[in-house]
Amino acid sequence: MQSGMETLATLANGAGTYAAGVVTHDGEAHAATGFTSYAWLLVALPLVGAAVLLLGGRRTDKFGPLLATALSWGAFLVGAILFIGMLGRDDGDRPKSVHLFDWVAGGSFNVSAGMLLDQLSLVFVLLITFVGSLIHVYSLGYMEHDPDKRRFFAYLNLFVAAMLLLVLADSYLLLYVGWEGVGLASYLLIGFWHYNPAFATAGNKAFVMNRVGDLGLSIGIFIMFFHFGGVDFSTVFAGAEAVNGVNQGFMTAIGLMLLLAACGKSAQFPLQAWLGDAMAGPTPVSALIHAATMVTAGVYLVVRSAPIFEATPDAQTVVVIVGAITLLFGAIVGCAKDDIKKALAASTMSQIGYMMLAAGLGPVGYAFAIAHLLTHGFFKAGMFLGAGSVMHAMDNQVDMRRFGGLFSLTKITAVTFGVGWLAIIGFPGLSGFFTKDKIIEAAFIGVGWRPWVFGLAALIGAGVTAFYMSRLYFMTFLGKKRWTDDVHPHESPLTMTIPMMVLSLGSGFLGLLLVPTGFITGWLNPAFGIAETAEEHPVVAPIIITLVTLLLIVAGVGLAYLRYIRDDVPVLAPTGSLVTQAARQDLYQDQINEGLxxxxxxxxxxxxxxxxxxxxxxxxxxxxxxxxxxxxxxxxxxxxxxxxxxxxxxxxxxxxxxxxxxxx
Structure with missing residues (x-):
């Protein structure tokens, strides 16, 4: 395996290249041609939808939600065409740069607004637009009777547009615009029902905590400009390739500031406290935040900045440590949550921790971090939409201790949710089995103490994940009926169940298409300058890692069965041990933040x-x-x-x- 990121081409004929194969600048060879030049439609379509619904006012009430949904699907269609076109080109010819306009010109500092279409950005485009569009469809049913649904769909479109701008930007400055747009849209949607003081507070909390991370991104960009004289990817990554001991401190500072930004957006330790409270927003918002947009932005930032982290091993190690801490933190919290959405939020925190750990492992983990991000986007979106369907059936109740026995009354929801549950715990053959297990395997690669510490953390997280996700499923759909007489559970309408069924297909088979076939590594590794023949082996045989992982999964599911089906603990609603009480209080993260x-x-x-x-x-x-x-x-x-x-x-x-x- 290569020790660092290598440029795909050297300076030739006065034309430079981006490090890590981002995009080349050698005349018109890699400039946008044909339909690629229309890539701006990816951002423009949902942005137009947001503008029409917000500026059109009540006149757009009747057709606004449908227009927003159609424009989101339009962005997916554009992305699919671009993806198919990229499939037909060789690895070296796949990255394309789309110049939009000259943006900032001041002396020697010149930044143009442009889009970078490469293997990494396109997979994010497909995830954002496809899952986001399904959530739009689901919202047609979920928000049908809300008097402000037009404004809600406008914010959904704004969210999608901002996230697309973030992943398509060809400079850190333009990425920052999308980054702030995502923060604004999340604030508007989390606090959508702002007349409820608790919901408004949750939106404010998410906004403030994300400002801490955003400060890190701002400082990182300042250091880039000071040290490299520019903030576009080509300048920064080329400078990162030339780093030496003299300027190592600058690179470490940049890496840590980017990590701070990622921790804020992706709810990673120590900026994770906002994520559980963000469940105050409408359930489609939770699905969008956790599956396709906001929390995936931090992983994208770290992976996109791979040349920077490759140049600073200290910052790269901190990324792995943060991922390991967060995956265990979220898993422990998830074990004690009785609110179905907050339990899923803790799960997201933990799974993003897996992705962050893989991203910090370097070339052995980049592709698998993205693979797990893609599969997680499907099964987590499916489960959040399933949670919304359960709430629809239970008069908006979220306490799982008041559920139980819903399988027979909400079969579509129970089955689709069940596929997501089995996928996330790593049931053999389903998506999580192929993507999360690859991260666990990659965590055991290395020398010294690192593979043992990070590998064991990933293994323990897998066992705990199996327990708390099984607990969630058993308390909700199986066991005795625990709801009150005034609740009449029923299945949701097709506008809500069809997106759940589509997402369950991705939860079941996407991992199989990505990992065993070698597609995800073959697609992404050239974008990171990783040789196809390069390979490293874990300190423990992969078959042993797989067997131990499966044993831990069986143990986690079995323990959940004994406690929540056989013993029917939810009826007792015990106070629990000191650890349980701490987990219910999110391990006192709010109290710690308040005190410190x-x-x-x-x-x-x-x-x-x-x-x-x-x-x-x-x-x-x-x-x-x-x-x-x-x-x-x-x-x-x-x-x-x-x-x-x-x-x-x-x-x-x-x-x-x-x-x-x-x-x-």
Whole structure:
């Protein structure tokens, strides 16, 4: 395996190349031609939909949701055409650059707005537009009776457009625009029912915590400009290839700042506290955030920035550590959540942790990180939409302790959700078995302590995942009926169940199409400059890793069965052990953030306000009062009486004579 990312071509005829095979600049050879030049439609279509629905007002109420859905599918159609066209080209000719317009021009700093169409960006385009469009269809039924559904669909379109801009940008500056657009859209959708104070607070929390990560991205871009003189991918990645010991610190700083940004968007440790609260938004929003847009942005940023992390092993190691911590953190929290959506949110946190771990492993993990991201997009979207279907059946209840026995009454939901459940725990033959297990296998590659620590963390996470996801499924669809008499469970309409069925097909078979066939590595590895013949082996035989993983999965499912089917623990609703109580409180992440950051910040703010009001304002006020008082006293000397002025003159003469006498 190559020790670092290599450029696909050297400087030739005065034309440069991007590192890691991003795109070449050698005249018109890799400029957009034919239909590729219309790639701007990917962003324009959903953006137009958002503009029409927001600016058109109530006049678009009747056709707005359908228009937004149609435009999202239109973006998918454009993406599919571009993908098919890319399939017909050789690896070296696949990346295309689409120049849109000259954007920033200031002295030596020039940035054009352009799109990068390569193997990595296209797979994200297909995921975003396909899963996002299915969520649009689902929302037609889910939001049918909401009076503000037009605004909701406008925000969905805005979300899709911003995420597409993020993954298609050819510079970090344009990527930042999409990055902020995703943050804005998530804020608007999480707090969509803002008249509920708890929901509005959840939107604010997500927005504020993401600003912390966004600050990291901003600082990273500043350092890029200072060190490389540009922020476009070609300049930055070429500079990363030429890094040496003298400027290693700059690269580490850039890598850590990009990781901080990724932690904010992808809810990774230590910026993960917002994700559970984000479930306050409508369920389609949860599906969109967790499957196709926001939380996948951090993984994209790290993988797209592979040349940077390859140049700074320290930052790369931190990526792996963050992924390992988060995958275990989310799994533990998921074991104790009774809210079906929050349990799925903890699952997302954990699965993104797997992807982040793989992305930090370097060339052995890039393709598998993306493969798991793609399959996760299908089974997690399917399960979130399934959760929405359960809520539809249960009068919007989310407490799984009030469910049970829903399989016979919501069979389509139960079966499609069940496929997602089996896929995420890694049931043999389903998507997660091929993608997550490859990440576990990659975690065991390396020397020294690293493969054992990270490999064991990935293994433990697999066992815990099997337990908490089985717990979720058993408490919801199997066992005894625990709902109250005023609830009448029923299946959802076709507008909601058809997207779930389509997603369940992806949950079942997408992994089989991507990994065993070698498609995902053959498709993505050239984009990372990885030789097809390069291969590294784990410290433990792959067959042993697979067997141990399956044993842990069986143990996790079995334990969940014994506890939640045989013993029917949900009826008892126990307080639980100290670990359970901690997990229900998200391992006290809010309390920790409050103690370390919020309260000190409040005290600092109050201290500064006191210093400003009593110090700065007090000094200014005191000086003004002194001058005012003095002037008022001096003013009394000007009283208009001649005798007073004569007395003053006499006093002056006496004073002068006295001074002269003293001197003489």
């Amino acid at each position: 950051f919020m309260r000190p910040g409040v005290h600092l703010t109050r201290s500064l306000v006191f210093a400003d009001s009593k110090g700065v304002d007090g000094a200014a006020g005191g000086l003004a009062a002194m001058i005012g008082g003095s002037s008022s006293r001096l003013r009394k000397l000007q009283n208009g009486f001649a005798r007073s002025y004569a007395l003053t003159m006499l006093a002056g003469v006496v004073a002068i004579l006295g001074a002269l006498w003293v001197i003489s």
